[in-house]
Amino acid sequence: MDVEPTTATTAKGASGPPDWEYGRKAVLAVWKACRERDLFPSFFLHPEAILAQAELFRDLEKQGATLGLHLHPQKWSAYRHGGKKYFKDFGLLNAQETREILKETIPIFEKAFGHHPFYFRPGTFSFNDAQFAILAELGFIGGSVSAPERVVPHKSAVWAGAELDPHYANDVFRVTRGDSKFIELPLSVDTSTLFTTGQVKHYADLRADTVWSGYSLTYTDIANNIVAQMQERNPAIKTLVSVLHNDEAYFDAEDPFAQNMIQSFDAQIQACKDAGLKYAGVTAATVIEMAKTTLVRAMPQVSLQASMYER
Numbered sequence: 001m002d003v004e005p006t007t008a009t010t011a012k013g014a015s016g017p018p019d020w021e022y023g024r025k026a027v028l029a030v031w032k033a034c035r036e037r038d039l040f041p042s043f044f045l046h047p048e049a050i051l052a053q054a055e056l057f058r059d060l061e062k063q064g065a066t067l068g069l070h071l072h073p074q075k076w077s078a079y080r081h082g083g084k085k086y087f088k089d090f091g092l093l094n095a096q097e098t099r100e101i102l103k104e105t106i107p108i109f110e111k112a113f114g115h116h117p118f119y120f121r122p123g124t125f126s127f128n129d130a131q132f133a134i135l136a137e138l139g140f141i142g143g144s145v146s147a148p149e150r151v152v153p154h155k156s157a158v159w160a161g162a163e164l165d166p167h168y169a170n171d172v173f174r175v176t177r178g179d180s181k182f183i184e185l186p187l188s189v190d191t192s193t194l195f196t197t198g199q200v201k202h203y204a205d206l207r208a209d210t211v212w213s214g215y216s217l218t219y220t221d222i223a224n225n226i227v228a229q230m231q232e233r234n235p236a237i238k239t240l241v242s243v244l245h246n247d248e249a250y251f252d253a254e255d256p257f258a259q260n261m262i263q264s265f266d267a268q269i270q271a272c273k274d275a276g277l278k279y280a281g282v283t284a285a286t287v288i289e290m291a292k293t294t295l296v297r298a299m300p301q302v303s304l305q306a307s308m309y310e311r
């Protein structure tokens with residue numbers, strides 16, 4: 001779950017809960033729905049949320065949640081710098097700005113939780129080629145940075161051709177696997193149909209805050225497709241990675257997105273069962289720990305073949 005700052009603390013027009021109490025209720029509703037299904041969520045926290053809600057997340061961490069850092073630089077910019085620096089998406093930060101904003105926000109996490117942040121997700125999956133290396137250099141060991149085949153050029157979120165399964169990231173070329181110290185857990189996507197509107201492209205995924213019926217899809221369809229495609233790829237680590245946000249009324253059983261959340265969780269669990277997979281509702285930290293001993297940390301093989309794709 002991405003935990004955004006409130007709309008009162010951030011840039012005009014940015015996403016976020018109307019106030020911290022609403023955000024707290026959304027977080028606790030997600031926690032409750034997860035725990036009722038033996039799932040554990042990972043919370044990627046925007047720095048303002050850490051400043052305002054440290055106690056809430058300290059408590060959830062004690063109970064088994066994983067905490068990581070989440071950044072939309074323009075939101076942090078509006079809150080801390082009056083929009084004067086970093087007023088852009090994460091993928092548009094140059095290397096120096098990336099280091100600077102992380103070095104500015106990491107201590108906020110450390111002060112609140114008594115340890116370094118090890119996990120990261122940028123806002124909008126906005127990311128560039130320099131940034132895996134910088135995250136690794138600053139002590140992050142993994143996260144969920146990519147949304148395979150998402151192409152949103154105006155948000156500098158371009159993941160055409162990206163790996164679909166957990167892998168060691170590549171410090172030079174973000175979409176391929178490599179020998180970075182950073183382990184990437186891509187958003188799980190249903191590769192059946194690439195939805196395209198002009199330059200913007202995306203696959204369906206398991207998020208609750210989208211009306212997938214508008215794409216003629218149910219959560220059962222999406223979860224079944226993702227699991228079937230994963231079974232066919234047969235990766236070293238089989239994961240379902242989703243995203244939620246603290247600005248939806250997950251605490252209100254009548255809210256359509258709250259109902260989507262339940263449908264999504266139940267569809268994921270059922271799809272695993274139907275495929276004969278035993279599901280374990282673990283956090284990003286557990287998967288990344290498992291990945292360290294399971295995945296191959298190596299750059300892609302160099303080829304001297306000359307097929308039409310290599311000319």
Ligand SMILES: [Zn+2]
Pocket residue numbers: 002004070072122123124
């Ligand atoms: Zn966000």
